[in-house]
Amino acid sequence: MSNWVFFRNLTWYLTVLVLGASLLLTLPLVAQAQERRCALCHAKKDLRAKDAATGKERSLYVDETVFHGSAHGKLACVDCHLDTLDLPHGKRLKKVNCGACHYRGRTFGQGPAIEYLLYRDSVHAKERQKGNMKAPDCASCHGTHDVLNRTDIHSRGYKLNIPEQMCGKCHQKELADWKASVHGPATHKGDLNLPVCTNCHTEHGIRRAADPGSTVYATNIVEMCIKCHGDFSMMNQYGKKTEEVESYYESFHGVATKFGEKNIAHCASCHGYHLIKASTDPASSINPANLPATCGQPKCHPGATANFGKGKVHVNPHSKESGIIYWIALGFKWLTITVLVVLFIHIFLDFLRKLQEKKKKVS
Amino acid sequence: MADNTGYVERFTLSERVTHILLFASLIILSITGLTLKYHESTVAQWIIRLEGGVLFRGQIHRFAALVLMATFAYHILSVLFSRKEHEFFHDMILRKKDFGCFVGIFKYNLGLQKEMPAFDRFSCIEKFQYWAVGIGTVLLSLSGLVLWGETIFMMLFPKWVLDLNRIVHSFEATVGFLVLVVWHQYNVHLNPRVFPMSKVWLTGKISKEDLKRDHPLEYQRRFPHE
Numbered sequence: 081m082s083n084w085v086f087f088r089n090l091t092w093y094l095t096v097l098v099l100g101a102s103l104l105l106t107l108p109l110v111a112q113a114q115e116r117r118c119a120l121c122h123a124k125k126d127l128r129a130k131d132a133a134t135g136k137e138r139s140l141y142v143d144e145t146v147f148h149g150s151a152h153g154k155l156a157c158v159d160c161h162l163d164t165l166d167l168p169h170g171k172r173l174k175k176v177n178c179g180a181c182h183y184r185g186r187t188f189g190q191g192p193a194i195e196y197l198l199y200r201d202s203v204h205a206k207e208r209q210k211g212n213m214k215a216p217d218c219a220s221c222h223g224t225h226d227v228l229n230r231t232d233i234h235s236r237g238y239k240l241n242i243p244e245q246m247c248g249k250c251h252q253k254e255l256a257d258w259k260a261s262v263h264g265p266a267t268h269k270g271d272l273n274l275p276v277c278t279n280c281h282t283e284h285g286i287r288r289a290a291d292p293g294s295t296v297y298a299t300n301i302v303e304m305c306i307k308c309h310g311d312f313s314m315m316n317q318y319g320k321k322t323e324e325v326e327s328y329y330e331s332f333h334g335v336a337t338k339f340g341e342k343n344i345a346h347c348a349s350c351h352g353y354h355l356i357k358a359s360t361d362p363a364s365s366i367n368p369a370n371l372p373a374t375c376g377q378p379k380c381h382p383g384a385t386a387n388f389g390k391g392k393v394h395v396n397p398h399s400k401e402s403g404i405i406y407w408i409a410l411g412f413k414w415l416t417i418t419v420l421v422v423l424f425i426h427i428f429l430d431f432l433r434k435l436q437e438k439k440k441k442v443s
Numbered sequence: 444m445a446d447n448t449g450y451v452e453r454f455t456l457s458e459r460v461t462h463i464l465l466f467a468s469l470i471i472l473s474i475t476g477l478t479l480k481y482h483e484s485t486v487a488q489w490i491i492r493l494e495g496g497v498l499f500r501g502q503i504h505r506f507a508a509l510v511l512m513a514t515f516a517y518h519i520l521s522v523l524f525s526r527k528e529h530e531f532f533h534d535m536i537l538r539k540k541d542f543g544c545f546v547g548i549f550k551y552n553l554g555l556q557k558e559m560p561a562f563d564r565f566s567c568i569e570k571f572q573y574w575a576v577g578i579g580t581v582l583l584s585l586s587g588l589v590l591w592g593e594t595i596f597m598m599l600f601p602k603w604v605l606d607l608n609r610i611v612h613s614f615e616a617t618v619g620f621l622v623l624v625v626w627h628q629y630n631v632h633l634n635p636r637v638f639p640m641s642k643v644w645l646t647g648k649i650s651k652e653d654l655k656r657d658h659p660l661e662y663q664r665r666f667p668h669e
Binding site for chain 2: 336402415
């Protein structure tokens with residue numbers, strides 16, 4: 081009896097074990113088989129279809145090697161293409177919603193992702209909401225099946241690739257200006273300190289320059305520039321100083337900007353935006369020869385002459401290099417101190433004397 | 444000249460009005476100017492907000508400067524065309540002994556000298572203050588006008604002159620402010636003898652007792668028989 085029971089139980093155990101093991105072993109095969117089923121069509125290089133949005137025919141080929149090498153290479157097709165209920169899918173699939181994984185409350189992978197929220201308020205998202213489909217969504221910048229981690233030098237999101245492979249695809253004039261500027265790769269030659277588009281405009285939450293929330297809005301842009309130009313150790317690497325920042329904040333322009341005035345010269349008003357050039361460059365807006373035109377903009381100092389270029393612009397009265405300005409400032413400083421000391425000595429002595437007189441009078 | 448109360452006239456109505464216009468405009472100029480100079484301090488930022496922002500602060504400053512310049516012009520005209528104020532100016536002219544009297548004052552206060560130097564209508568301290576304010580007003584008005592019309596000025600002069608001008612305007616004003624606020628306030632209002640305030644600037648009258656003590660030479664001139 082007991083033998084029979086034992087034997088029956090063992091049969092059950094073995095059945096469950098074998099079934100379970102085979103199921104576990106076949107699941108990846110099932111998944112792979114599903115992917116193989118996608119590949120049945122999408123591995124064909126000549127698979128093309130008409131795009132409903134643009135009306136143009138485009139390739140639907142997916143290079144599997146590229147996909148498996150991408151940041152998402154371990155995912156299955158259906159992990160992103162969630163609306164594939166049946167294969168082959170009959171209807172056109174929806175655009176992939178990256179926010180299905182890249183959301184703020186994410187607890188897996190790289191943790192919380194706020195890019196979606198930032199993008200939602202950006203000029204690009206707002207343009208798309210208005211119906212301008214030329215404005216980019218995630219895939220426009222990051223690509224689709226070939227997304228790479230930004231630390232990969234072949235990634236579009238790798239710092240040095242951003243201008244050419246992301247923003248510059250649409251913003252071609254800005255790209256050309258930036259390339260010709262002191263901030264461009266020609267001067268920096270692979271240096272990772274160089275500012276690319278995203279350093280000033282931010283990455284996902286890009287806003288119009290006229291939007292007060294923008295990092296390049298008139299009253300915010302100085303803060304943007306001084307992230308590097310106010311960084312002593314970074315500027316030191318290039319033999320530059322940071323005193324321009326202090327002297328700007330001491331100037332009438334700087335004070336007014338600090339108090340939120342918008343129609344006052346900030347860094348870019350004189351130095352330009354994308355096409356910033358060294359003052360020694362004859363084409364630079366701050367070359368002494370061009371200063372009359374730069375300072376003489378109709379809203380600023382119309383009628384400016386060559387005198388605007390005579391003397392240091394970012395003058396620092398506390399630096400000996402400022403010459404006479406330094407010495408006069410120093411002289412005044414000591415005059416003020418001397419006057420104060422003499423006045424207080426006089427007041428102190430006079431006070432004691434008059435107090436004495438008063439006491440005498442009372443007594 | 445003396446009325447029954449024992450008070451004699453020290454300043455005419457016109458002089459008192461000039462004084463009020465002078466200090467009113469200087470106070471406004473100081474507040475609007477110093478807050479710009481020390482714009483980094485929280486208090487200054489708070490005041491600038493009260494002044495209606497950093498640009499409107501400038502408008503107030505320039506308006507007060509116009510009042511100051513008008514007051515200055517009025518004073519010069521009065522000195523030229525009014526007998527009383529001509530006398531006032533005459534009494535203010537610096538004499539040789541005014542330069543040495545500071546030593547006398549220090550010595551007296553230290554107890555090294557028994558008598559205070561004898562003054563006429565204006566003590567050397569008052570004379571120096573008058574001239575400091577006068578010269579300061581000229582300097583600050585000129586440098587202020589340069590800052591006001593900076594573009595026009597820079598059509599004639601290079602930029603570094605404008606920078607220098609700004610330094611002069613800012614520091615000269617600070618020195619002037621300190622002298623007036625610290626020294627003048629102490630000398631006329633805050634010293635133990637008259638604290639909390641001398642009323643001469645309002646009434647224009649000084650008691651004969653004070654006149655005799657502080658301005659003995661004038662007293663002798665005006666009351667030779669007492």
